[in-house]
Amino acid sequence: MCDTCGCNVTDANRHLIEAGGRHAKTESGSEAVTVLQNLLSENDREAAHNREHFDRHGVLAINLMSSPGSGKTALLEASIDALKSEFRIAVIEGDLETENDAARVRAKGVPAVQITTGTACHLDAHMVHQGLHKLDLDTIDILFIENVGNLVCPASFDLGQHLNVTLLSVTEGDDKPAKYPVIFRAADLMLVTKCDLLQVLGDFEPARAEHHLRHLASEAPMLPLSARSGENLDAWFSWLRQAVAEQAARIARGETARPSIQPEGAQLHAHTHP
């Protein structure tokens, strides 16, 4: 989003600028100034800056989102074990408190920066910017950003990532995409985690979770897997390999990518400034 090219103008508000111009008198005699600016435009600017950093250094940045305890860090640990010799991996960890997750990742032998957000229930682009300058981006192929465990707030803040991966663990129930549409709609990939527990639970239907995801007008693939048993992790690794290859191809063409679900305005933006 930006505020100079008109990409904030949607069908819902276009008439405001076409009809009355920017200034108008109100009934009480005070002056009404039309602004039409995205409330998070400052965050979005910083996110675009982060994305430039990533692209300039050939980094693929992936934002992992889920509720607390869905298995984000466990998936990272398993992925690092399997892919450490193939890709240079680093992690930015977002948590309200503690260095625990960064310590778990470092124990796997890859760099990790912990961001403790204190009271903020999400990462924002400024926090990630501080984190990325603590990493040597030239030595990184994939940067995972593990967001604060929360199914609501992280979805509103662009961090500069290229792709969003949303995790849903089987113990949370298969209706979560219907209950938290904003975050699941933002997913480029939905991972159904802890599938080793499917047998024990008995009432989580992956097909039902996918059905709810499709109702969000999402064509994102859904992958069931288990970091514990290793089941289907290969499919996740293949997805990652493909994403790394696509990022390299985009950089060679001088292009970038944002997570697939974009507001109308942002698509317009991409057209006007190729």
Added chain:
Amino acid sequence: MHELAVCQALMDQVAAVAVREAAQRVTAVTLQIGDLSGVEPQLLQDAWPIASAGSLAAGAALRIETVPLRVRCLACGGETDASPNRLVCGDCGSFRTTLISGEELMLKNVELERAATGDAA
């Protein structure tokens, strides 16, 4: 909740407008919030007095217009109403749709009182 962070970003924008327009006081602020913006209007209302306290906008009314969800179908071209967890085409049922409106998180306008300039205009 992230509504306080959103409200602080709003306050920064309102303050910038007030300075640019040489306003003495901000009397009202109007937002457009879509059903899929990820922001709860009531939580914004609750956060607004905290975010605006001690500023030119202290005491200003916060008006929130909600924007309905509309989708355009990539299969049949139809434009229909939708709900946050049902964004499929209302005409043909296809899930290949794009959002026309409903993601807005927008500062629409700011009502303000200007400093007297002395001009008799």
